Structures are given as C-alpha cells and as structure tokens.
Amino acid sequence: MQRDIFSEARGRTLGAFPEEKELQWKSPFYFIQGADPQFGLMKAWALGKWDNCDDEWEEEIRLTEQAVQAINKLNPKPKFFVLCGDLVHALPGTPWRANQTKDLKKVLEDIDKEIPLVFVSGNHDIGNVPTSEAIDEYCQTWGDDYFSFWVGGVLFLVLNSQLYVDSSKCLNLKQAQDKWLDTQLAMAKEKMCKHAIVFQHIPLFLKNVDEEDDYFNINKPVRLELMNKFTNAGIKAVFSGHYHRNAGGFYNNLDMVVSSAIGCQLGEDTHGLRIVVVTADKIIHRYYSLNKLSNEGIEKDLLDMIKQE
Template sequence: MSEARELFLRARGRTFTSFNEDAESQWKGPFYFIQGADPQFGLMKSWEIGECDYGGDEWEQEIRLTEEAVQAINKLSPKPKFFVLCGDLVHSMPGINAVFSGHYHRNAGAKYNDLDMVVTSAIGCQFGKDTHGLRVVVVTEDKIVHKYYSLNELNANGLDQELVDLLKQK
C-alpha cells in the first residue's frame, strides 16, 4: 500500500491509529505539534481591492502560501507529532449558494435570498438532541444535496442510495 494512501487509513473506528493508546498513555518526553490557522481562500483579493464581498474567485495567493506551509512542515526535522488546521478555511467563493459551518454543536440552518446556511452538529460534545455525526455533501453541476448522518448510522449503513446515485451522474 502506498504511504500516502496508508496515511488516510489511519483514522478508523473513531480512532486515529497513529496514536496508539498503549504507546501514548505514558509521558515519553517533549514533543511538538504545529497549528495553522485561517488559510481563508479568497480573503487576500478582497483585502487588496478593499471590498470584503468580492475576491472569492481568486485563490492563487492563498493556495501558494498553503502549499509553502506544507512544504516547510515536511522539511522539518524532527517531524511534528501532528498538524492541526483551525479557523476560517474559505472566505468567499464564486457562485456560492451554500455555506457550511459548525461551532454550534447542533444542526441548524437558515436561508437568505438564494444562500443556504447549513450548520452541522458536532462529532464531539452535543448541546442539543442531535447525535454525534457528520454531514455528507454531494455537489453536482446543478445542485448541492446534503444529509447529516449519525456516526452509528454512517458506520452501519454507509451513504443513502440517493446520494450514491447523484455521484454517478455525468
């Protein structure tokens, strides 16, 4: 199995296998991790032109800087224990008709004009009656379809056939 593919398979069964409980439960000395924040694709152009509602169609600067950050991290020795990316991932996008977010720890949403605001409940601590879960978002040329799945439901049943069928459209 390729190293890159194996990296993505380390997170299974609600556990990240790179951190083995037996190996990590006792202090073994100092380590470091890296936190990155706010790549916020689209913001640099917005600031450049002085208009916060525009610029989402130009992400080149942010992509270049994000790639530069990954390259810098990959060159480090010793390697960090892990990397976490926080904050705003995207500032704006061209032709946007849905915004997906979290932080509310329950499912919620609203619509303003043609913009859907979709709030996804937490994987972790729940503040409402929603179960721990994930939102699956399918994007086709014509529409965006999303569904919130509990972790148990997604593990047991996978994706609904309706979503799978959308992925098969050309």
C-alpha cells in the first residue's frame, strides 16, 4: 500500500520507522533539518505588514523546490527530512491558508520516497493562541502535533512548542503533552538510547539560557523547567527554527540549535538547510546555503563529520 507522506505521524509515533527495528545502534547516519518555508511571509514582510497581505508565495515555492531537489541529490541519502515549523504563513482561519498549504504539499510530494518527512508545528501552523480546532486541523493536514520515533538507537521527540507559549485556550492539550513528555523522558533514560534529540519550532533560547524573554524564545520559567527536564533525561540537542536566523548555544551539555529559514530571512543568513550527522559519540551539525547544497554537494563534508567520531 502506498503510504501518505503527510500522514506518517499517527498514534504519537512515525510510521516510517517501526520501533522494534530501530532500537539498536547500528552506525553513524545523518538527517536534514529545515525550518520556516512559511509560504507567504516574504510578501507580507516586504510590505511591512504581518497579516492578510500574504497573497503571493512564488519565491518560497522556488526556494522549497530547490531544497527538495538538493536533498534528492544527496548521496548517501539522509535518514529523514524534518521541517521545524511555520510551514505556511497564513494563520488558521485566514484567506490564503488553504492555497499555501496545497502548494507546499505539491512541492514536498517530489521528495525522494525513501526519505521520510517529519513535520513540526509552528505558531503560524496552529495559531499564536492555539485552539483545539486549530490543532485538529493541523493534525489532519500534517500528522500528530507531538510524537516520538527511534532511528538506529536514537530517540527523537517532536514537540508542539506553542503549547509552552500560550495554552490558555487548550489547557487540557498542554497537560496531555506534558504528561506524555514525562513518560517519554523516563523511557529515554530507561531504554538507554544512544542519544535523545528534540525538535520544536520555538527555541528555548537564542544565545544563552539567561537571556530576556522575547517573541523568539520561550519565557524564562518555562524555559528553565524544560531545560532541566531535558538535561536530566540526557537530551543532547534541541533543533528549532522560528528566528529566521542561525543562532544557538549550550546549556550544560545540551546543544540548543536555532536554524535559519528555507524561506524569508530576517538577518544576514542565506536560505538554507542544516545537515546533522549522528555518530556513536557526537551530534555534529552545519548549516548550508541552498545554493551550495545544490551546486557542490556535501559528500566530503559528510565523511569528515563522521570521522570526528
């Protein structure tokens, strides 16, 4: 049976990686992280307005096509391609959302069928103040909003980070995710995974753990609670987007990685993707411009990163 590449995440896990086959460490592998294709933001940003003027997204289509083509050419193939949120710009219930979603799916359908897609919900995908209706719509369109999966002995956790920003309209859903997360983190310890890695849209912090709250990070009390939960459970890295710039830093041994966007840039970075190599001892990552990825390839870099083991 042909699988629906947009419905891999169901029942809080990912169909592409059956757990019973993936619990054991085998050998180094790599995956691709992208963030914020956010169809429609470039037009809205150029006009200096945020909402309801995101009626064109030709440039984002072109950039995401370039990303997909670059990924398809990679040899060896990545284990998966994770998109860390803000898939489209139009918020739930706004005019251009359905068309942006349709066009993004059309571009992503061209991904090599051996490279599973992993989707993470962003604030634009479920709303800045998410409701259970908006989260339902997201799950129908892209799969579960939080889930976990194993790849070769490594546990991956996908979180709905907007529930940590504002859960005032769906408190029960936040509580359900919290409970699930605690169970997952306890399991991570117990099953002695090689590494545990988190994907979420909103960064815990942008540069250091003590920075002030702003639009682009998680507020301090929640941030510290999560950081401590993560480090206690042995989470090694958190990959995020949302900032439309590359950033990040360490907290104890936890690497907080903030990747710039496939789509609209808000800083000096290039449209790009992050390559993440997982070895027995390390998680090594590097951000590449789409142009470099499409034109030069990264075979040699991959080998070098694996050798850092």
